[in-house]
Amino acid sequence: KNQVEQSPQSLIILEGKNCTLQCNYTVSPFSNLRWYKQDTGRGPVSLTIMTFSENTKSNGRYTATLDADTKQSSLHITASQLSDSASYICVVGSVGGTYKYIFGTGTRLKVLA
């Protein structure tokens, strides 16, 4: 069964600290993996998109890694800011099957001053 699991479900960190969010998937065939940031009451905003051949991609203080062999991805946030408080959603794209995108349920991050 195609699934995307994210951990932790929620996380609280102090401003300025780093953190890493995890995404494990069992989607096959795999095409790509995206990380989105969703602020409360808003739609998701794309942070990174990685295909099979890419194992790291950065967007400012956000760095995503992908290990296609172990089917794991992580999103590392450096020097967190209050504005990083949001839900982070991992999405895996597949070129086969009925569903083109399988979404994780997200990690809710809270950054405290």
Next chain:
Amino acid sequence: KAGVTQTPRYLIKTRGQQVTLSCSPISGHRSVSWYQQTPGQGLQFLFEYFSETQRNKGNFPGRFSGRQFSNSRSEMNVSTLELGDSALYLCASSLRVDAGRANYGYTFGSGTRLTVV
């Protein structure tokens, strides 16, 4: 340039009623996809339209339907509403249909929050 516009932002309906949600994509974008987001299930794909044709469909009952107009604007309809349909409905637009192959970015709207009572 204007983003993806969804109307209305909030909606309250009673069980058994029907509802129509609207989505105006970014100018020039021809693909519009719809998603349901609930706290328990997260984001789930409903369907995707391109050039007025449904190209992809998720695993939702037939009560959920959509259409796309020649100007790429899209509407989603839910008939015979159930309490479990309460959710944030998001629409996203893209230049082309993305068959899961990655490189077309999707831009999401802020969503319509539907509450069924």
